[in-house]
Amino acid sequence: MEKLDLNKDGLITKKEFITAGSVNNGGLPKFDDIDGLGHHYDEEGEYFLHHKEIYHSTPETQDESSYNHPEDIQHFINHEKIEVKEDEMSRIAQGLPEDSNTAKFQKQNQKEHDLIEEREKRIKSIKAKAQKYSPVADEAKRRGDWDGFKRPLDQADRLRKNVPYKYKIRKSFWGEF
Structure with a gap:
């Protein structure tokens, strides 16, 4: 409210809203980092409202064999990634600390996994040389x-x-x- 009310009179005029609302003035946030999610801001909502309600709203279309559209297949393939991303976004929105599912934690785990893999390759190579020259x-x-x-x-x-x-x-x- 303080950012939008430029003359501090307790009322926000259209001119104040437009002036203070621009990103250059530190006003309203832009959500450029949320791309490709549509107007519902999460993939689960997009899938439910724009596909599942249309094609799978009756009991006959809710059995396993009817989920054969390309959208269904893609949705179930990406479902775990979607859940992790949604959890991360909700944690950020609520100001909670990072969870074990956040991207930063996963990157750290991936680095550790890569180091362990590299170590195992080296040990395997050394054992192969030892076997060769034994x-x-x-x-x-x-x-x-x-x-x-x-x-x-x-x-x-x-x-x-x-x-x-x-x-x-x-x-x-x-x-x-």
Whole structure:
């Protein structure tokens, strides 16, 4: 009321309503973020008033087999999303805190789910590599520790304990300085 009554006389004239009601003056809100919902502002109401009342208003048209219109199929596919969105909108309208069904909470859960999935992929990859090289590792253990300065001959030699990191031995060691 205070936003609309510009001259503070207790009456709102048409001119005051138009002037103060514009979004630029911080007046009446715009609902641009609510798109595609029609004039009932929720998908459930739109479906009920514009489809169900017309096509499914008699007892003969309310059995399971009669819900075969494309609108019915689409409605039932999206029904859970619709309920979550309606719950979120009603919570926002009532000023209540976020629920576990809100989009923000779901995004956070999705991020956690993606992290867990990535972790599982990495573990699976590591296990696959370990499985791939386990016979070679067993052979390296059977051969024992590395001794001497000769080059490793195969993968099992490369996995043996005490193998030098660089096993390329140059002929002229002092020639490098």
